[in-house]
Amino acid sequence: MSQAAESDLVERLLDGEHRALARVITKIESRAPGYRDIVSELYAHTGDASVVGITGSPGAGKSTLVDKLAKFYRDRGETVGVIAVDPSSPFTGGAVLGDRIRMASNIGDMDVFFRSMSARGQLGGLSTATADAVKALDAFGKDRIIIETVGAGQNEVDIVKTADTVVVLVQPGSGDDVQMLKAGILEIGDMFVVNKADMSGASRTVAELKEMIHLRDDPRANLDMGHHGIDGFEAANGTESDEADEATDEETWMPQVVETIATTGEGIDTFVETLDDHYEFLERTGELDEKAKQRAAEEIRQLLQGDIGALLEAELESQGGIDSFAEAIAARETDPYAVTEEILAPLRECLDETDD
């Protein structure tokens, strides 16, 4: 695709053509040639949408809740885009395609633009791809963007962290969910929704969540919880503590617990109210800008890491491939440090010359 054709695609997206939006997201998802120029062009047009990330285990009622949330926004006259991400699936569509059809039929207008995204074998880049897709929806002019993802692994955490507000959906009385919350998700939730609140055990789940939120804000309790050896949790935990330290005198957001019955729509109004409260808090305290900067820094790091990895692989190949190095090491002809130095030498020399 030529540069001109890409610019044309961007033009059509900015003009509000849903087909162009869909094509751009496909390019983003598959890392098609030229997708970077497209995202770069779109960037200047972003910054007006509010982004909600929703995660929770399968069966907690995520898609129904997202459906109701989208409808609520539409009824208020706002436009909505939904990105459903399934990191465990290598395919687009599939299981989530059903949701897509369901939503279209329920709401019946294209202002709820629904799109599923999958890993496609490049797990590491999925959060970057999600962030890029959000940019496309934002530039398109969607007022509200919802990122929906299944589960609680590190990938899911990275994905929902690209949102302004992180919502964790919990099913009452499921021991699994309490385990999940310990494993990284609790730390990043701005809001917890106990869905199926009419189920037995719902009030206990609410109480447990409130207790957990209390513990999370207690540094001594944090220490206790940091010993599970799960990467995601410890990373999130670390960030959380740093922020808390800096902001002791400032207004802070206390994670909220909301009860809903998504199937009947009960509690959705309170849910949206709390979402609005959080966004208003982010704007008022300058946290929204702060988050945007942190995300930008994180995006730079992710891109640099990916690009430098590709540069290195190319450099390794041009020097005979990693296997030949590994064989030489196994034969004790050389060692990993000498090899690393050898591979990096051209890069170091270049950088030294540039700096001079």
Added chain:
Amino acid sequence: MSQAAESDLVERLLDGEHRALARVITKIESRAPGYRDIVSELYAHTGDASVVGITGSPGAGKSTLVDKLAKFYRDRGETVGVIAVDPSSPFTGGAVLGDRIRMASNIGDMDVFFRSMSARGQLGGLSTATADAVKALDAFGKDRIIIETVGAGQNEVDIVKTADTVVVLVQPGSGDDVQMLKAGILEIGDMFVVNKADMSGASRTVAELKEMIHLRDDPRANLDMGHHGIDGFEAANGTESDEADEATDEETWMPQVVETIATTGEGIDTFVETLDDHYEFLERTGELDEKAKQRAAEEIRQLLQGDIGALLEAELESQGGIDSFAEAIAARETDPYAVTEEILAPLRECLDETDD
């Protein structure tokens, strides 16, 4: 420390001086200046030791088992080195220092060289540091090297994977352990030791383990188990499947389950017999060489990643720091892709010139 002093330290280590060995490992652990030259120099002298990695949750009886294993080797006239790694502790010694004293008093000779290592804030590099410490023990002339680590997170998995044989210690009847096994460790165990085999529930644990091993070798079962969203598990799972595909016609190792009562020494002989069987299998099938090559490739990748990260951070700093880029992005003056390209441009240009 001068190059000459480092070479002297290496000489003394190769001459069998335990104090020099201890100093080298301290340098490796703290990434002291010159440690890379030391490891490089030692490399040519490695390759004679067999390395066993032992992991399991706290309280499963790891240190007692390691103690008895070391004694068994000593009684056979072999020399032994033990590295105990605790990724959750930022300190050296501490909790594991007790073990160190205990072992010294139990065995009473320095041919069991015991050393603890900790994260010291550089989690990512702990598996590289462990591999380097193993090299030091190997070059020193220890016949048997035991790596002992607590828990089952990704870090622990990376650490025990630096061994030739991976042993997973399981405590009978603990639901926790079954959970742990699902989360990454099952995939890498060459052997499972049910310790405290006199406890109630031991035979059930053995049966469950055998069932799990059976499931692990069934590709359909693997598919089912791959949906937990835990990075470590999926990575290990992927590798496992690839290997299984390649080696369908070749002799394969079926993970063994062994019962021990470490406190009384019961079952230790069978444990060592199975360890010997596995090592003999590795040698006979060429797997030992294959593993050495894979480890070498992995070490190169880890080192490259770390070094290139440092190069990038320096490059970022020299261009004004990541924060200034992030602010410009948040203000929509530029975008992450443009920034990444800008930062990498000097590198790309240099490499292109070098290739010409």
